Amino acid sequence: xxxxxxxxxxxxxxxxxxxxxxxxxxxxxxxxxxxxxxxxxxxxxxxxxxxxxxxxxxxxxxxxxxxxxxxxxxxxxxxxxxxxxxxxxxxxxxxxxxxxxxxxxxxxxxxxxxxxxxxxxxxxxxxxxxxxxxxxxxxxxxxxxxxxxxxxxxxxxxxxxxxxxxxxxxxxxxxxxxxxxxxxxxxxxxxxxxxxxxxxxxxxxxxxxxxxxxxxxxxxxxxxxxxxxxxxxxxxxxxxxxxxxxxxxxxxxxxxxxxxxxxxxxxxxxxxxxxxxxxxxxxxxxxxxxxxxxxxxxxxxxxxxxxxxxxxxxxxxxxxxxxxxxxxxxxxxxxxxxxxxxxxxxxxxxxxxxxxxxxxxxxxxxxxxxxxxxxxxxxxxxxxxxxxxxxxxxxxxxxxxxxxxxxxxxxxxx
Amino acid sequence: xxxxxxxxxxxxxxxxxxxxxxxxxxxxxxxxxxxxxxxxxxxxxxxxxxxxxxxxxxxxxxxxxxxxxxxxxxxxxxxxxxxxxxxxxxxxxxxxxxxxxxxxxxxxx
Ligand SMILES: Cc1cc2nc3c(=O)[nH]c(=O)nc-3n(C[C@H](O)[C@H](O)[C@H](O)COP(=O)(O)OP(=O)(O)OC[C@H]3O[C@@H](n4cnc5c(N)ncnc54)[C@H](O)[C@@H]3O)c2cc1C
Ligand SMILES: [Zn+2]
Numbered sequence: 001x002x003x004x005x006x007x008x009x010x011x012x013x014x015x016x017x018x019x020x021x022x023x024x025x026x027x028x029x030x031x032x033x034x035x036x037x038x039x040x041x042x043x044x045x046x047x048x049x050x051x052x053x054x055x056x057x058x059x060x061x062x063x064x065x066x067x068x069x070x071x072x073x074x075x076x077x078x079x080x081x082x083x084x085x086x087x088x089x090x091x092x093x094x095x096x097x098x099x100x101x102x103x104x105x106x107x108x109x110x111x112x113x114x115x116x117x118x119x120x121x122x123x124x125x126x127x128x129x130x131x132x133x134x135x136x137x138x139x140x141x142x143x144x145x146x147x148x149x150x151x152x153x154x155x156x157x158x159x160x161x162x163x164x165x166x167x168x169x170x171x172x173x174x175x176x177x178x179x180x181x182x183x184x185x186x187x188x189x190x191x192x193x194x195x196x197x198x199x200x201x202x203x204x205x206x207x208x209x210x211x212x213x214x215x216x217x218x219x220x221x222x223x224x225x226x227x228x229x230x231x232x233x234x235x236x237x238x239x240x241x242x243x244x245x246x247x248x249x250x251x252x253x254x255x256x257x258x259x260x261x262x263x264x265x266x267x268x269x270x271x272x273x274x275x276x277x278x279x280x281x282x283x284x285x286x287x288x289x290x291x292x293x294x295x296x297x298x299x300x301x302x303x304x305x306x307x308x309x310x311x312x313x314x315x316x317x318x319x320x321x322x323x324x325x326x327x328x329x330x331x332x333x334x335x336x337x338x339x340x341x342x343x344x345x346x347x348x349x350x351x352x353x354x355x356x357x358x359x360x361x362x363x364x365x366x367x368x369x370x371x372x373x374x375x376x377x378x379x380x381x382x383x384x385x386x387x388x389x390x391x392x393x394x395x396x397x398x399x400x401x402x403x404x405x406x407x408x409x410x411x412x413x414x
Numbered sequence: 415x416x417x418x419x420x421x422x423x424x425x426x427x428x429x430x431x432x433x434x435x436x437x438x439x440x441x442x443x444x445x446x447x448x449x450x451x452x453x454x455x456x457x458x459x460x461x462x463x464x465x466x467x468x469x470x471x472x473x474x475x476x477x478x479x480x481x482x483x484x485x486x487x488x489x490x491x492x493x494x495x496x497x498x499x500x501x502x503x504x505x506x507x508x509x510x511x512x513x514x515x516x517x518x519x520x521x522x523x
Contacts, residue, residue, distance in 0.1 A: 239463070241459075241460075241461035241462070241463070242462075242463050245462075250454070250458040250459070250460075251458065251459070251461070252457035252458055252459065253459065253461055254436075254459055254461050255461055255463075255486075299433075299434035300416070300434040300468060301461060301462075301466055301468065301486045302486055302489065303463045303486050303487045304486075304487065304488065304489055306489070308415060308416070308429055309415055310415070310429065310430050343457060398453060398456070398457045399449060399450075399453040399457075
């Protein structure tokens with residue numbers, strides 16, 4: 001694979017861009033792999049990448065029923081932050097955030113990580129106390145955040161209305177190193193780097209069954225034939241329940257729709273990410289000038305990638321109250337993704353009742369930010385059987401009552 | 415927008431009038447049950463891609479609980495019935511079978 005660089009751009013410009021290679025190969029599935037990963041979203045691809053990079057395991061296939069990043073990875077609002085409350089969360093999300101800082105160089109692919117700062121508004125007394133507590137927890141965890149005053153909020157975001165009638169802004173939890181990245185580029189960058197290591201990324205290949213022998217994984221049945229493997233990683237977000245059923249176990253997960261929308265492009269007006277969790281809306285501005293907006297998830301099971309209209313209405317209503325200047329903007333596009341929700345709003349990175357079958361899921365409304373850290377830890381778990389990053393996120397935590405309760409820390413989708 | 419018929423007051427209520435209440439027909443395991451049973455009752459869910467039974471409350475209407483039989487892959491509604499029952503009534507099962515022959519849910523079919 002030829003590296004991307006300024007010289008490559010100059011060289012190609014001189015020959016009318018006729019020399020660019022395909023970014024990744026499109027191989028036929030082999031009969032057998034050491035490791036199969038189901039799902040070519042960010043988490044599946046990152047797992048394959050770190051299996052190769054950190055453990056030298058490259059006889060790996062990533063099987064995707066649709067196209068690369070066509071699931072939630074290509075549908076999310078790209079907020080990256082690590083200001084969680086519990087220690088295991090801080091560890092994995094902060095690992096991810098710090099990997100994002102150098103991901104473009106590492107993958108030789110511009111993922112457009114933009115550490116522009118993430119601000120979570122406190123709009124009730126309860127929320128203010130909660131975020132002050134999170135700021136203290138973050139200080140102990142080594143995650144840089146602080147609780148800032150309403151004046152500072154206004155200074156950072158001049159278009160915000162801090163004295164709204166219903167929910168005045170009482171301050172905010174501010175993570176200056178948080179931000180956004182380009183979601184497609186994260187999937188594409190990992191896929192290209194996997195392909196360069198000889199890992200097979202196979203699109204249009206749906207897993208329809210999981211084969212086992214003597215309580216162990218033997219392989220998968222797919223729309224393109226049977227493929228054998230020693231180890232299997234299920235990384236399919238909203239479809240986790242479907243795959244778990246194929247493997248013969250059940251999950252503490254519900255799949256629901258989460259939606260996002262973007263406005264028509266306007267001139268730069270907001271250069272940080274603002275999340276208003278009490279009124280249920282969040283917003284940032286893309287490089288194209290569109291305002292990228294998200295809100296709450298639906299309350300009932302759904303696999304259709306279409307959400308309820310009233311959530312869009314609620315989100316927009318909340319944001320107009322918070323940012324009055326957007327009241328006359330037109331919205332351009334709206335879409336949904338199927339997110340995998342756990343009761344404690346923390347992910348599952350775990351062994352399963354089926355030997356040599358591992359699962360990485362439950363990222364719900366907030367897993368884009370975690371992609372590099374999740375791939376790093378899950379690859380270690382699959383290669384070595386244990387990882388300090390994933391230890392607390394096992395399936396057994398439900399039975400044992402060791403929840404990693406983040407649902408109170410941020411009751412909104414992000 | 416989901417529209418569900420409330421079997422108590424007879425209103426065709428739209429989603430904003432209703433509060434979702436999660437998976438229906440859970441069998442309760444309490445003191446004396448095994449860890450596995452208790453875990454399964456508290457946490458494990460069917461979460462099917464297809465036929466599903468779930469509880470709803472007509473929150474901004476008559477306030478009563480009912481159960482909806484729905485398909486999660488199409489948002490089609492097969493029917494609704496009152497919550498005071500341990501299993502879906504036969505007419506609901508027939509309505510599902512008419513549209514989805516061979517359907518299964520937990521130990522029902
Ligand atoms: C509207 C919206 C906004 C969001 N905003 C944010 C945000 O701002 N910040 C943040 O951190 N997170 C956000 N998230 C959450 C984030 O998008 C997800 O947690 C993350 O992308 C999950 O990545 P994944 O790789 O696990 O899953 P996915 O990207 O969904 O990948 C799973 C893949 O598995 C494939 N698959 C499924 N079944 C099969 C099968 N049988 N065989 C083969 N392949 C299969 C799917 O086609 C899919 O491509 C948002 C999500 C949504 C929907
Ligand atoms: Zn009613």
